[in-house]
Amino acid sequence: MSLLKVQHLHKAFGGNQAVSDVSFNLQKGELLALIGPNGAGKSTTFNLVNGQLAPDSGGITLGGVSLLGRKPHELWRMGVSRTFQIAQTFGSLTVAENVQMALLSADEKSLAPWQRATHYRRANALQLLDQVQLDTQANRPCNALAYGDVKRLELAMALANEPRLLLMDEPTAGMAPDERHALMALTRSLVNQRGVAVLFIEHSMDVVFEHADRVLVMARGALIAQGTPAQVQADAQVQTVYFGSGKTFGASHNSQATPADKYAQTAANDASPTPFTPKAVSSLLAVQGLNAWYGAAQVVFDAQLQVQRGEVVALVGRNGAGKSSTLKAIMGLMPQRTGCVVFAGHDISSAEPYQAARLGLGFVPEDRRIFTDLTVLENLQLGVQAARHLANGSSVMEAYATSSFPALEHWSLEHIFALFPNLANMQQRPASHMSGGEQQMLTVARTLMGNPLMVLLDEPSEGVAPVIVEQMAEMILALKRQGVSVLLSEQNTHFAHWVSDRSYTLDRGVLTESD
Numbered sequence: 001m002s003l004l005k006v007q008h009l010h011k012a013f014g015g016n017q018a019v020s021d022v023s024f025n026l027q028k029g030e031l032l033a034l035i036g037p038n039g040a041g042k043s044t045t046f047n048l049v050n051g052q053l054a055p056d057s058g059g060i061t062l063g064g065v066s067l068l069g070r071k072p073h074e075l076w077r078m079g080v081s082r083t084f085q086i087a088q089t090f091g092s093l094t095v096a097e098n099v100q101m102a103l104l105s106a107d108e109k110s111l112a113p114w115q116r117a118t119h120y121r122r123a124n125a126l127q128l129l130d131q132v133q134l135d136t137q138a139n140r141p142c143n144a145l146a147y148g149d150v151k152r153l154e155l156a157m158a159l160a161n162e163p164r165l166l167l168m169d170e171p172t173a174g175m176a177p178d179e180r181h182a183l184m185a186l187t188r189s190l191v192n193q194r195g196v197a198v199l200f201i202e203h204s205m206d207v208v209f210e211h212a213d214r215v216l217v218m219a220r221g222a223l224i225a226q227g228t229p230a231q232v233q234a235d236a237q238v239q240t241v242y243f244g245s246g247k248t249f250g251a252s253h254n255s256q257a258t259p260a261d262k263y264a265q266t267a268a269n270d271a272s273p274t275p276f277t278p279k280a281v282s283s284l285l286a287v288q289g290l291n292a293w294y295g296a297a298q299v300v301f302d303a304q305l306q307v308q309r310g311e312v313v314a315l316v317g318r319n320g321a322g323k324s325s326t327l328k329a330i331m332g333l334m335p336q337r338t339g340c341v342v343f344a345g346h347d348i349s350s351a352e353p354y355q356a357a358r359l360g361l362g363f364v365p366e367d368r369r370i371f372t373d374l375t376v377l378e379n380l381q382l383g384v385q386a387a388r389h390l391a392n393g394s395s396v397m398e399a400y401a402t403s404s405f406p407a408l409e410h411w412s413l414e415h416i417f418a419l420f421p422n423l424a425n426m427q428q429r430p431a432s433h434m435s436g437g438e439q440q441m442l443t444v445a446r447t448l449m450g451n452p453l454m455v456l457l458d459e460p461s462e463g464v465a466p467v468i469v470e471q472m473a474e475m476i477l478a479l480k481r482q483g484v485s486v487l488l489s490e491q492n493t494h495f496a497h498w499v500s501d502r503s504y505t506l507d508r509g510v511l512t513e514s515d
Contacts, residue, residue, distance in 0.1 A: 003028045003197045004049070004165055009058035011044055013433050018044040019055070020221040026165070029191055031198045033208045033229075036218035037242050037465040038437025039422065042201050043169070045218070049199070050082055050167055051075045062165060076105070081158035082167035085201075085436070087150045091143035095134055095153055098142055099125040102160035128156045132186060147319040148179035155187065159194075166191075168200035172207050174462065176318035176491060180204055184211040203465055205243070209233065217242065243466050283342075284309045284454055284485050285330070285361075290339035292329035299325040303339070303511040305504055307454065307485050312476055314496035315489040316514070317506035323489030324366060326506065327456045330487075331363045332356055344453060362452030366459040368443045372432035376423055379431055379442055380416065383449035411448045419475050420445055437464035444475065455479065457488035461495045473499050 002025035011019040019041045026032050034042050047053045049060055051072045060067040067075060090098050103121045129135040132152040137145065142153065151171065158166060171187070172180035184207055191198055202208050208215060208229060215232040217225040219242070225235045232238055283306040292300035299322050307313045315323045329337045332353045341349045348356045353363070371379055417424035420441050426434070431442060440460070447455060457476075461469045469492070476486050476499045490496040496503060505514040 002026060003063060004199070005059070005061045006045075006049065007059040009045065009048055009060070010056045011041075011048060011053060012056055016429065016433065017221050019048065022058075022218070022221075022223055024216055024223065024226065026197045026199055028164070028197050029195045030213045031188065031191060031200070031211060033212035033215045034199060034201045034218065035203070035205075035208060035215060035232075035242065035465075036224075038441075038468055039220075039435040040218040040465075041221040042218055043435060044221075046167060046169060046199070046201055050080065073105075076161055077108070079161060079164035080167065081161055081163035081165070083151075083154045083158050083169060083171055085170040085173050087147075087154045089142050089150055089153055089157070091141070093142055094139050095129065095142055095145065096122065096125045096138040098153055099128050099156050099160060102157040106161035128159055129153075131159070131190065132156045148175055148183065151175065151179075151183055152186070155183070155190075159190065162194075163196055166196050166198045168198060170201050170203065172202065172204050174319045174459075174491070177206070179318075180207050181210065187211075205466060241467065283307060284311075284344060285487065286340075286342045287330060288340045290326070290329055290341065291337065292325055292334040293336040294325075294334075295336075299509050300329055300334075300337075301509045301511075303329075305487075305511060305513075307487050309453075309485055310480055310483045311502075312480050312486045312488070312500045314500035314503040315487070315506055315511075316491070316493055316496050316503050317489075319491065321506040322509035322511075323506050324458050325509070326511065327363070327458050327487065327489055331361065331456060333363075357450065360451075360453035362447040362450055362455040364444050364447050364455060364457045364460065366462060368436075368439045370431045370434075370439050370442055370446070373430065375428050375430055376434070376442060377413075377427040379446050380413065380423075380449050383446035385450040411451050413449075416445045416448060419448075419478065420471065437468050440464055441468065441471075444472070448475075448479075452484065454485040454487065457486060459489055459491065461490060461492045469495055 004026035006025070007023050009019050009022040010017075022041070022045055024032075034045065036042050044053065048055050049067070051067065051070050051074070054069070062078065062080065065078070067078075067080075070078070090101060093101065100117060100120050100122065103124060104117060126135055126138055129138055132155050134149060134152050134156065137149065142150065145153065168187070172183060175183065187198065188211060190196065212229055214227065215229055216223060217232055217235070217238050224241070225232055225238050233243070285305075285307040287303055287305045290300055290303040291298060303326055305313070315326060317323050325334065328334050330341055332348065332351050332355075339349065340347070343356065343361050344359055346359055348359065348361070357363070371382065374382070422438060423441060423445060426438070431439065434442065444457070444460065460472045464472070473495065476488070479486055488496070488500070503514050504511050
């Protein structure tokens with residue numbers, strides 16, 4: 001008998017049918033992956049099971065008991081736990097206290113104001129931490145943990161109610177490859193020990209193929225395939241709508257190809273302007289001795305890097321290495337920074353972010369920062385700036401004037417929709433009704449509407465489907481062909497090597513040129 005039964009779920013938001021006739025079962029002790037392109041309905045299905053949304057029709061039962069009409073906290077006490085894509089922990093509490101808070105909630109004592117919680121079920125909290133290999137860090141503040149350890153802590157908190165069903169929303173998002181597999185191997189061992197059923201959403205295909213027992217694939221609100229990882233990977237429809245070529249997660253990645261080979265092949269397949277061969281000219285972006293701090297904590301140490309016009313440069317490294325901080329420091333978004341940053345011949349070392357943007361430096365943040373109460377079209381229109389053409393008014397521009405680059409193309413809505421056709425189909429949709437991956441596309445598109453000379457891209461492949469990652473790669477190469485430079489931070493090394501001419505490696509805020 002199945003532990004979880006989902007039958008004929010339907011859910012619409014206005015005229016958008018987010019989930020249509022979705023049915024599946026989940027057995028005790030099984031890891032079931034839910035995958036699909038961004039906007040496929042995965043998160044909506046997940047939230048329907050977790051009680052955060054109510055279905056328009058259909059049924060959900062756990063052990064034969066209906067879950068319909070029950071709130072998330074009621075499901076928690078029925079043995080349904082979940083983790084989040086962005087870990088939800090109490091940063092100001094210690095590791096052990098975070099687990100104790102979960103135990104208080106499981107025992108329905110979290111609202112007892114006159115009871116001291118300092119020692120509440122301390123031994124049980126330590127036992128849970130031991131299971132996720134965090135017992136030695138029990139007394140550390142949560143905000144001092146490495147990101148992978150925060151994910152382990154969240155798992156321990158999810159186990160506090162002795163769950164029968166564990167829902168994991170992109171459990172490995174933001175983690176390095178070794179951390180991803182370690183976390184899922186730990187989850188597997190706990191499943192085997194406790195007999196828990198696990199439903200998880202995941203975009204990292206190496207995780208899905210190695211750790212899932214079965215895979216469900218959704219597209220446009222409906223299930224299009226289900227089966228073992230091997231069966232799903234071989235499905236022609238799934239390959240078309242989700243996997244793409246597979247380059248983004250290494251299935252077709254040619255590690256022997258140089259960046260020039262990859263770029264030449266792309267150009268050969270595309271009737272585009274003649275590619276530019278970088279010359280010994282002044283850099284479009286030059287960074288020297290850049291340091292940055294969050295409060296008293298220094299996170300960037302004496303960084304030096306250069307990016308030429310039409311060059312794609314990657315900053316690679318694990319989560320917390322300082323990639324995003326380096327981009328923010330260049331853009332002027334770090335409150336404390338020292339060093340020299342020169343962009344397009346202008347010293348922007350002390351410039352405000354809006355001043356850098358007016359010079360043609362675009363920034364795409366990892367956390368998207370879209371206007372959720374506006375439509376897709378309105379978000380794009382807010383990004384419009386005048387078309388930019390490289391003049392020969394400075395030494396940098398004089399050097400570029402002799403290159404083979406055409407004048408920078410003006411990014412119009414037509415160009416944007418050709419590059420991101422999904423956005424064309426949702427122009428009037430409120431941005432709040434978009435999936436995370438769709439919001440990522442919108443953020444990139446809004447930046448391009450400003451016609452930048454250079455784009456800083458922070459983790460463009462994070463949390464999006466492989467086929468969307470390929471669209472991101474095509475966008476980066478399209479920018480390169482018309483002379484726009486790109487500096488991106490990225491954990492996905494396959495993606496970074498695919499699109500970049502060269503890369504820098506970051507480790508604990510220290511930058512070294514890797515190739």
